[in-house]
Amino acid sequence: MIERTLVLIKPDAVRRNLIGEIISRFEKVGLKIVGLKMVKLSKEEAMKFYPSSEEWLKNVGKKSYETYVKLGIDIKKEFGTDDLVEIGKKIKEWLAEFMSSDRIVAIVLKGPNAISVVRKIVGPTKPIEAQPGTIRGDYSFDSPEIANAEKRALFNVVHASDSKEEAEREIKFFFKENEIFD
Numbered sequence: 001m002i003e004r005t006l007v008l009i010k011p012d013a014v015r016r017n018l019i020g021e022i023i024s025r026f027e028k029v030g031l032k033i034v035g036l037k038m039v040k041l042s043k044e045e046a047m048k049f050y051p052s053s054e055e056w057l058k059n060v061g062k063k064s065y066e067t068y069v070k071l072g073i074d075i076k077k078e079f080g081t082d083d084l085v086e087i088g089k090k091i092k093e094w095l096a097e098f099m100s101s102d103r104i105v106a107i108v109l110k111g112p113n114a115i116s117v118v119r120k121i122v123g124p125t126k127p128i129e130a131q132p133g134t135i136r137g138d139y140s141f142d143s144p145e146i147a148n149a150e151k152r153a154l155f156n157v158v159h160a161s162d163s164k165e166e167a168e169r170e171i172k173f174f175f176k177e178n179e180i181f182d
Contacts, residue, residue, distance in 0.1 A: 003114040006170040008159040011102035025121055035108030035180040046096035057088030067144045098153035106174040122160045
């Protein structure tokens with residue numbers, strides 16, 4: 001199935017001059033760039049990019065909660081709460097601060113099974129779980145524990161849509177239809 005998906009090259013990768021290297025990874029597997037732009041989001045725009053549904057916030061909070069439990073760290077002490085939605089709100093705030101801290105590169109990629117292909121090339125969200133050969137495995141070294149302790153977003157170089165619905169929403173956020181080419 002031919003799909004479109006969104007990739008964002010995050011501020012940490014832009015600052016490290018990794019734009020060309022990251023883009024080449026997608027081109028080498030045959031994905032076609034059909035939209036490309038560099039933007040600087042305001043914090044308000046970045047807040048709008050990330051969902052605000054209770055389900056999304058709870059899921060984000062749950063990931064941090066599980067990490068803290070695994071490490072034996074008292075999440076209530078660190079966050080001032082153990083409510084997953086409230087934790088998710090704080091992390092969303094950190095994400096918005098990070099994504100608005102510098103320029104990002106937004107890319108629409110098209111190809112067979114583009115969403116899953118891109119996710120494989122990018123690697124897991126947590127750099128420690130990303131295999132060498134993936135973008136995050138090769139260019140990311142941050143950890144959720146350090147990011148949370150420093151009250152900031154995880155520096156993991158790229159964002160990639162994880163579903164067809166998310167890809168459609170995210171592409172529309174960054175691109176007008178006349179900015180996407182076949």
